[in-house]
Amino acid sequence: MKFERTDLLGLEDLSRQEIEFILTTAESFVEISERPIKKVPMMRGMTVVNLFFEPSTRTRTSFELAEKRLSADTVNISASTSATVKGETLKDTAKNLEAMSIDVLVVRHSASGAPHYLASVLGCPVVNAGDGAHEHPTQALLDLFTIKRRLGRFDGLKLGIVGDILHSRVARSNIWGFTKLGAKVTVCGPPTLIPPGTETLGAEVSYDLDALLPSLDVLMLLRIQTERLSQCFFPSLREYADFFGVTGERMKRAKKDIVVMHPGPLNRGVEITPDVADGPQSVILEQVKYGLAVRMAVLYLLGGGELTGENAA
Amino acid sequence: MKTLLKGGRVVDPSQDLDAVCDVLLEDGRVAVVGAAAQAGGAEVIDAKGLVVCPGLIDMHVHLREPGREDEETIESGTRAAVAGGFTAVASMPNTEPPIEGDEGVKFVLAKAHEAGLARVYPIAAVTQGLKGELLAEIGSAVRAGAAGVSDDGKPVENSALMRRALEYSRMLGVPVISHSEDAALSGKGVMNEGPVSTLLGLKGIPDESEEIAVARDIALARLASGRLHIAHASTARALELVLSAKQLGLKVTCEVTPHHFTLTDEAVKEYGTNTKMKPPLRSERDLCALRNALRTGAVDAIASDHAPHSAEEKDQEYDVAPFGIVGLETSLGLALTELYRKRILSLVDLVRLMSTNPAAILGTGGGSLKPGKPADVTLFDPEKEWTVDPSRFYSKSRNTPFSGWQLKGKAVSVIVDGRVLMRDGEMIGEQGETS
Numbered sequence: 001m002k003f004e005r006t007d008l009l010g011l012e013d014l015s016r017q018e019i020e021f022i023l024t025t026a027e028s029f030v031e032i033s034e035r036p037i038k039k040v041p042m043m044r045g046m047t048v049v050n051l052f053f054e055p056s057t058r059t060r061t062s063f064e065l066a067e068k069r070l071s072a073d074t075v076n077i078s079a080s081t082s083a084t085v086k087g088e089t090l091k092d093t094a095k096n097l098e099a100m101s102i103d104v105l106v107v108r109h110s111a112s113g114a115p116h117y118l119a120s121v122l123g124c125p126v127v128n129a130g131d132g133a134h135e136h137p138t139q140a141l142l143d144l145f146t147i148k149r150r151l152g153r154f155d156g157l158k159l160g161i162v163g164d165i166l167h168s169r170v171a172r173s174n175i176w177g178f179t180k181l182g183a184k185v186t187v188c189g190p191p192t193l194i195p196p197g198t199e200t201l202g203a204e205v206s207y208d209l210d211a212l213l214p215s216l217d218v219l220m221l222l223r224i225q226t227e228r229l230s231q232c233f234f235p236s237l238r239e240y241a242d243f244f245g246v247t248g249e250r251m252k253r254a255k256k257d258i259v260v261m262h263p264g265p266l267n268r269g270v271e272i273t274p275d276v277a278d279g280p281q282s283v284i285l286e287q288v289k290y291g292l293a294v295r296m297a298v299l300y301l302l303g304g305g306e307l308t309g310e311n312a313a
Numbered sequence: 314m315k316t317l318l319k320g321g322r323v324v325d326p327s328q329d330l331d332a333v334c335d336v337l338l339e340d341g342r343v344a345v346v347g348a349a350a351q352a353g354g355a356e357v358i359d360a361k362g363l364v365v366c367p368g369l370i371d372m373h374v375h376l377r378e379p380g381r382e383d384e385e386t387i388e389s390g391t392r393a394a395v396a397g398g399f400t401a402v403a404s405m406p407n408t409e410p411p412i413e414g415d416e417g418v419k420f421v422l423a424k425a426h427e428a429g430l431a432r433v434y435p436i437a438a439v440t441q442g443l444k445g446e447l448l449a450e451i452g453s454a455v456r457a458g459a460a461g462v463s464d465d466g467k468p469v470e471n472s473a474l475m476r477r478a479l480e481y482s483r484m485l486g487v488p489v490i491s492h493s494e495d496a497a498l499s500g501k502g503v504m505n506e507g508p509v510s511t512l513l514g515l516k517g518i519p520d521e522s523e524e525i526a527v528a529r530d531i532a533l534a535r536l537a538s539g540r541l542h543i544a545h546a547s548t549a550r551a552l553e554l555v556l557s558a559k560q561l562g563l564k565v566t567c568e569v570t571p572h573h574f575t576l577t578d579e580a581v582k583e584y585g586t587n588t589k590m591k592p593p594l595r596s597e598r599d600l601c602a603l604r605n606a607l608r609t610g611a612v613d614a615i616a617s618d619h620a621p622h623s624a625e626e627k628d629q630e631y632d633v634a635p636f637g638i639v640g641l642e643t644s645l646g647l648a649l650t651e652l653y654r655k656r657i658l659s660l661v662d663l664v665r666l667m668s669t670n671p672a673a674i675l676g677t678g679g680g681s682l683k684p685g686k687p688a689d690v691t692l693f694d695p696e697k698e699w700t701v702d703p704s705r706f707y708s709k710s711r712n713t714p715f716s717g718w719q720l721k722g723k724a725v726s727v728i729v730d731g732r733v734l735m736r737d738g739e740m741i742g743e744q745g746e747t748s
Contacts, residue, residue, distance in 0.1 A: 012512070090630055111630035112514035113584030132632070134514030169514060196517070197508025 003301040007119045007126045010135035011176040019180060023145050026290070026297035032069055033292055043072035043303050046103040051094070052129070053079040053109045058264055058288065059129055059139070063106050066295035072103070072303075094118050104303055107131075125302040133167050138298055139263055140173035142291040144181065146283050147218060149290065150259055154181035160212050161203075162188045162244055163222030163271055164233075166195045170263045171222060175203045188212050189244060192233040209244050213253045220261040221246060221271045241270050248275040259283055314731060315339045317352040321360025321692060325367055326665035327681035336365055338688040341731035346682055358736065360692055363725055366664040367682050368400025368689030370671040371641060373465070373490075373544055373568060373616035376402075376433070378424065380409025385621040385709050387421065390641070391430035393619075393708035395734045397642040398724025400689035401432035402619075403675060406443070407466040413438040414450040415457035422458050430734060431727075432689070434460035434677050436490060439478045445470050448477055455485040460675040463490035465544055468526055470496060472533060479539025486676055488542040488566070493526035493551070494591070503632055505578040505593040513581065515631060518593050520548040527551045531558045534565055542674055543567040545618050547592040549602030556611045566674050568614040571640060571647035572714065574603045580714060586627045586634035587714040590620065607666070608657045613674060615666045617644040621710030639708050643715050649695055649722025660695070688731035697723045707740070 001021050011019065032040055048067045052060055060076065067074040077097075090109075097105065104125045107115050112132030119126040130136040144154075151157065159178050165171045165187045175185050179202040186204040187194060198205050206212045213219070224240055234240050246260070260272075260282045268274050277284060318336040323346060325331075335349040349355075371394060377385035385393075387404070394402045404421060406412035412421055418435045425433035437454030439462045441447045451462045462482060468491065469475040478489050499522045504510050506517025527543055531554055534541035546552055546567045558565040572590065577597050581588045588594055606612045620637025627634050648667065652658040658666070668691075672680025679689050701718045703711035727735040734741055 089625070089628075091628060109630070111632040114630045116584050117630060132514045133516075172512075172514060195511035196506055197511045200508040201512065 005302070008137055008298055008302060009115050009119060009126065009128045011137050011140050011173045011180070012135065014180070016180045019141070019144065019177060022141055022294070022297055022301065023148055025301060026141070026145050026294045029293040029296040029300070030290065032296070033289070038069050039071055040069065041071045042300055043067070043070035046072045046303055047101070048072045048074050048104045048106060048299065049097050049102045050074065050076045050106045050129070051097070051108070052077065054130070056108055056129070059108065062288070062291045063129060063295055066292050066299055069292070070296055070299060072299070090114060090118070091121055094122055098122050098124060104299060127298060127302065130169050132169065133172070134169050135173045136169040137173050138291070138295055139170050140177040141298070142287055142294040143174055143220070143261060143263070144177050145290045145294050146261065146287050147259065149286070150283060151217070154178065154183045157183040157217045158215055159183050159185045159218040159220060160188055160216040161185065161220045161222065162209060162246070163224055164193045164228060165189055165198065165222070166193045167225070167228070168222050172201065174220065175201050179203070186212055190234050193228070210250065210253060213250065214255070216254060216258055218259045218261065219246065219254065222263065223265060224267055224271050237270050245271055245273065246276050247273045248279070251276055251281070261287060263287070315352065315355035316688070316728065316731065316733065317349055317355040317357045318360045318365050318690065318692065319357055321363045321365035323365045323682065324660045324664050325682040326661050326669045327367065328683055330682075331661050336682060336690065338690065338728065338731050341688050343682050343684050343686045343688055345684060356733070358692070358726060358733070362696070363692045363694050364660060365690060365692050367668045367680050367686070367691070368727070368729065369398050369645065369667045369691045370401045370403070370680065371399045371617050371619065371644060372403040372614055372671040372675060374402045374404055374619040374641060375407065375621065375637070376404045377408060377621055379420070383709070384623050387424040387433060388428035388430065389707065389709045390619070390621070391425060391428050391433060392740065393641040393706060394431035395727045395729070396707045396724070396740060398645045398691045398693055398727060399431055399641065400691060400727060400729045401434060401677070401679060402641070403434040403436050403460055403671070405436050405463060405465040406438045407464070411438045411443045412436070413441065413454065415453040418454050418457040418459045431729060434675055436461045436463045436465070438462065439464045439469055439489060440474065443467065445474065448474065448481065451478070451482060452485060455487050459487065460677050461487045461490050461542070463492065463544070465490060465492045468492050468494045468496060472529060475530065476533045476537050479534055479537035479541060483537070483539055488540040488674055490542045490544050491526070491530045492544050493523055493530050495522045495525045498522040498525065502593070503589060504581050505595050507578060507596055509578045509581060513584070515581070518591070520550065520595065520599070523548050523592055524550045524554065527554045531555070531563065531565055534558070534563055535561075540564040541566070545570050545573065545592055545616070546612070547573045547595050547603070548599050552602060552606045552611055556606070566613040568616040569603050569607065569612050570616060570618045571644050571651070572638060574600065574607065575647055575651050576714065584631045585714065586629065586631055587638055587712050589631060589634055589636055590618070590638050591636045604652070604657050607652060610662070612666065613670045615644065615648055616671070617641055619708075621708055622712045624711060627712045638712050638714060639706070639710050640713075641708060642706050643701055643713060643720070645693060645724055646699070646701070646720035646722055647715070650720045653695065654721060688728060690728040691724055692726040693722060693724045695722045697721070697725070699723050
């Protein structure tokens with residue numbers, strides 16, 4: 001199989017086969033980061049630009065390391081240093097980058113649809129590193145990859161995503177990804193943070209974490225942003241933690257072999273307590289580790305990689 | 314000067330007329346409808362196969378002058394109006410600076426006169442500077458020729474002020490046209506709130522944002538015994554509220570736009586910014602309710618909310634692009650294709666909603682082919698098939714979601730004040746130098 005896509009904008013429009021192909025390809029990239037010399041020449045001579053209009057440490061670093069380990073030349077542009085503060089449009093910024101013959105553009109933007117817009121005006125592949133509340137496809141792919149490694153299957157698995165679903169691109173991409181691979185997804189949080197029509201995405205809705213928890217194979221927690229407080233989505237962090245925070249005590253209701261995930265960064269003591277975050281059920285650091293392999297696979301496939309998944313590395 | 318419109322299907326709701334006959338225009342007035350024996354010396358326009366109706370009126374357009382002449386001028390907008398089959402438009406006051414008081418109204422009327430194309434009925438600001446704080450000089454505006462008052466583009470949020478506007482305008486005989494929206498509830502929303510906004514991760518504007526405001530405005534119209542016109546009604550319940558207000562005998566009317574009776578929020582799925590407008594494209598349920606309300610006579614007018622925006626401003630991220638689309642040159646085609654073709658409106662009802670009723674709501678005259686009425690006439694071919702090509706628009710702006718659409722039905726000839734401005738699809742004259 002050859003990966004036919006020119007961009008990675010979201011998981012909504014990827015088929016199950018395409019997602020599985022990316023995950024299979026990623027398998028062969030894990031080992032590279034375990035070598036003493038963590039570099040392969042697959043993208044030597046290619047230029048990747050990481051254009052970030054929102055602050056990011058984890059995702060940007062992960063992309064940058066993935067690019068460097070593929071031997072690509074990388075440039076990071078963050079919103080504070082980009083030309084947009086001078087009133088330049090997104091299109092002009094991107095067109096200028098393209099004029100410098102870049103090979104892949106990785107973009108994060110607060111406006112949903114911005115990567116789709118760029119993909120429509122640029123000739124080079126565009127990777128969505130998170131757009132507004134829409135999608136964050138590489139995060140979902142690394143979450144899928146982590147579960148594949150841990151549990152080896154998706155069919156019949158039950159995933160619970162807990163927290164701010166309304167503003168979460170991670171939740172949306174994971175709903176698409178997990179349901180396409182055969183898992184069942186339930187989102188959970190206060191009604192103010194569950195968007196309308198969530199069922200139409202293929203997820204069930206719960207407002208009661210304690211009732212949901214015993215049935216879950218995978219528990220994914222989302223970061224609660226304190227700025228939502230001023231918008232009256234919930235009254236206090238204390239009350240949020242009381243209703244939806246995952247504590248060691250609450251985890252007694254869960255299956256023993258439940259897998260706990262979090263895309264980071266953590267609000268310790270709000271959505272998750274340290275004993276759970278650092279406990280044996282947590283795969284939070286594995287997610288970060290596999291993020292590199294998954295992003296290497298995505299860049300390799302979009303950058304024109306023609307080897308098959310089996311012998312990619 | 315005489316013009317004879319020969320052998321067309323004359324459709325005039327004001328006299329319950331739908332028959333093949335002649336119309337004779339003389340000295341800027343309708344002279345005869347029927348057999349026009351005394352037509353010697355008249356310019357003859359063959360209207361065979363065409364519908365001849367009182368000039369269409371688009372009671373909700375934005376002409377952008379003064380302030381954004383790069384997007385539209387009164388001249389380009391009224392030329393687009395003629396091309397779209399309209400003999401008159403009502404222009405909203407949210408220009409830079411806003412059209413307010415007698416001076417603003419006189420400016421618009423002078424520019425429209427200079428252009429010599431479609432008539433312009435200026436709508437003047439309700440509140441000073443459209444700021445929603447103090448009542449503007451709406452009496453002076455009406456004396457100078459304003460046909461209504463509105464802060465369109467945004468609501469009058471202060472209920473006490475809206476009450477005063479509805480009371481005060483009673484002595485002026487003009488409607489208060491309301492952009493009914495609860496601004497706080499709309500927040501930073503950019504599209505309809507529902508499954509599609511959830512899918513796309515775009516901030517939603519709920520139906521209730523419109524319905525709360527419509528309910529409030531109707532309550533204030535009752536309190537003030539005022540005349541209220543709801544602009545661009547887009548939801549099922551907003552229309553129910555208007556209908557129940559009418560049944561109570563309140564002086565409440567409403568309009569709907571072609572894009573709201575043609576498209577749903579599904580159209581937003583590619584993030585194309587020509588699907589971004591206020592109110593937003595709603596759900597299938599709302600679209601069905603709009604069509605049903607049109608069928609049952611609960612809607613008073615079809616208006617385009619023609620809102621020109623520059624290509625640069627629309628060619629951006631969805632969140633950043635401005636609200637609004639152009640409509641003057643697609644409105645009639647969409648109404649004929651989506652409503653007449655689909656048996657939702659008869660031709661008589663279509664003309665009622667696009668001519669007779671708008672004239673009555675604005676109190677401008679026109680909207681009728683009775684002898685003695687102004688010689689404003691639209692001739693359209695309900696069978697003509699055409700493709701929407703924005704590059705051929707007379708409007709200065711191209712921001713339409715209907716590019717490439719196949720429509721059936723198009724204006725062919727347009728006569729304003731007895732002057733033939735478009736004939737057989739060809740615009741006549743430039744800069745108002747019309748015969």
